Amino acid sequence: MKINFKNILIALIEKEFKSYLRSINNFMNMIVFMIAIILLFPLTVGPSEEKLTLVSNAIVWIALIVSIIPTLDKIYISDFKNGWLEQYYYSPLLLEIIILIKCFVFWFFLIIPLTIFIPIFSILLNIPFLIIFWNIIIFAIGSLGFCLIGSICSSLTLGTKSNNLISPLLILPLAIPIFIFGNGVIEAVKSNYDPLPNLYLLITVCLILLIISPLISAYSIKIALTK
Amino acid sequence: MINYLANPNRFLNFIKPIEFSIGVFSFLFIFIGLYLSLINSPEDYQQGDTVRIMYIHVPFAWFASFLYFSISIASIFFLIWKHPFADIIARSIAPLGLIFSILTILTGSLWGKPMWGTWWVWDARLTSMLILCIFYFAYIGISNAFPRKIDGSKPAAILAIVGMVNLPIIKFSVDWWNTLHQPASIIRFDGPSINQEMLLPLIIMLLGFLFMSIFIILINIKTNLIYKKYQSEILKLG
Numbered sequence: 001m002k003i004n005f006k007n008i009l010i011a012l013i014e015k016e017f018k019s020y021l022r023s024i025n026n027f028m029n030m031i032v033f034m035i036a037i038i039l040l041f042p043l044t045v046g047p048s049e050e051k052l053t054l055v056s057n058a059i060v061w062i063a064l065i066v067s068i069i070p071t072l073d074k075i076y077i078s079d080f081k082n083g084w085l086e087q088y089y090y091s092p093l094l095l096e097i098i099i100l101i102k103c104f105v106f107w108f109f110l111i112i113p114l115t116i117f118i119p120i121f122s123i124l125l126n127i128p129f130l131i132i133f134w135n136i137i138i139f140a141i142g143s144l145g146f147c148l149i150g151s152i153c154s155s156l157t158l159g160t161k162s163n164n165l166i167s168p169l170l171i172l173p174l175a176i177p178i179f180i181f182g183n184g185v186i187e188a189v190k191s192n193y194d195p196l197p198n199l200y201l202l203i204t205v206c207l208i209l210l211i212i213s214p215l216i217s218a219y220s221i222k223i224a225l226t227k
Numbered sequence: 228m229i230n231y232l233a234n235p236n237r238f239l240n241f242i243k244p245i246e247f248s249i250g251v252f253s254f255l256f257i258f259i260g261l262y263l264s265l266i267n268s269p270e271d272y273q274q275g276d277t278v279r280i281m282y283i284h285v286p287f288a289w290f291a292s293f294l295y296f297s298i299s300i301a302s303i304f305f306l307i308w309k310h311p312f313a314d315i316i317a318r319s320i321a322p323l324g325l326i327f328s329i330l331t332i333l334t335g336s337l338w339g340k341p342m343w344g345t346w347w348v349w350d351a352r353l354t355s356m357l358i359l360c361i362f363y364f365a366y367i368g369i370s371n372a373f374p375r376k377i378d379g380s381k382p383a384a385i386l387a388i389v390g391m392v393n394l395p396i397i398k399f400s401v402d403w404w405n406t407l408h409q410p411a412s413i414i415r416f417d418g419p420s421i422n423q424e425m426l427l428p429l430i431i432m433l434l435g436f437l438f439m440s441i442f443i444i445l446i447n448i449k450t451n452l453i454y455k456k457y458q459s460e461i462l463k464l465g
Contacts, residue, residue, distance in 0.1 A: 152389070156382040160372040169365045170386065173358045173393070216385060223381045 072150030073167035256435030294324035302384035319447030
């Protein structure tokens with residue numbers, strides 16, 4: 001039988017998109033969580049503007065990252081329980097390519113919509129417009145790397161007793177380069193330096209992850225399936 | 228040689244006569260090293276008596292990263308040749324490495340308070356050591372997270388290999404970034420820059436720590452082997 005790559009691709013993307021639409025609850029949870037964190041910071045740090053401007057950017061980042069992590073380690077868990085992963089494993093397409101598509105769809109339909117909230121929260125915290133612009137760019141690039149790291153961790157923890165305790169421990173140390181270079185861009189913009197070197201480094205990290213992550217995830221999914 | 232020792236029974240027979248002497252060696256070296264470093268070595272001209280923390284801080288730090296390196300090597304062996312004994316070795320090393328990395332951070336902050344004025348700074352060397360500690364936690368966590376213990380070995384091995392990225396960052400962090408932590412003074416291109424009288428006790432302490440970690444790892448390996456045998460006996464009884 002001849003394999004039509006394009007049809008498989010479209011069917012896969014459609015299936016993933018539908019599954020995200022049906023679990024819209026997750027997305028709403030993320031937003032509620034984000035709003036809660038944004039609310040908590042001015043209440044705990046104190047409402048004075050000088051203190052808040054020092055940490056306002058960090059608050060937005062923390063809100064985004066902390067709200068993403070609980071969904072990040074569940075990229076494969078429902079597919080694993082339904083038996084979809086086995087079907088992917090036996091399908092003529094390489095498992096690595098399917099993982100890459102899954103990560104892209106996850107990133108495009110679940111993470112990219114969150115960028116709408118960056119300007120809203122930033123205006124609430126008095127962040128200047130130039131930095132909002134750079135924040136959106138960094139988040140769009142860095143979150144792809146974040147999804148790829150999440151793919152590694154969620155495939156490693158397939159079939160564990162307690163998912164939630166280990167995965168932040170796995171995700172955070174691997175994601176440190178993204179935080180460092182993202183923060184470097186913002187610091188450069190704040191002090192009127194050229195932000196591009198740090199941005200290139202951030203893109204480099206994401207590209208390296210784009211190569212490594214599908215290989216590692218596919219290998220550990222194969223291990224999880226043969227248990 | 229490795230092939231010969233890869234059999235658990237042959238390994239146990241091999242280590243039985245030498246195990247006790249390794250323990251004696253570690254005790255002797257650490258005893259002499261402690262005497263030399265605490266009593267019979269000069270004070271630092273800047274740091275005074277607090278420099279003596281170095282004689283335990285440096286061995287802890289070296290062996291914390293070296294043990295992680297050996298875990299990753301054992302994991303590579305396990306993933307390629309699928310030999311269960313490599314997995315047992317990696318699992319037996321992990322708790323000791325975790326304790327060493329925690330003690331590195333503790334002794335470091337005890338040394339940092341009188342010298343730098345703070346317990347902790349977010350400097351490259353200190354942060355990368357903390358990440359090593361987190362990797363140890365993650366390794367132990369993931370290797371015990373599965374309902375059947377043996378299912379955790381392959382994910383843990385992958386994690387150990389991924390975490391190897393951190394090791395060169397720890398080693399070279401003092402050269403790549405401007406850190407509060409002092410640069411390397413023993414392993415350098417132009418020879419050690421440390422005083423001869425301080426180098427000798429440090430080397431003796433390092434040897435003592437080497438023997439001590441081998442001794443503890445051997446005990447852990449024996450314990451894990453017994454546990455595995457016990458589990459297979461339970462399976463047989465059904």
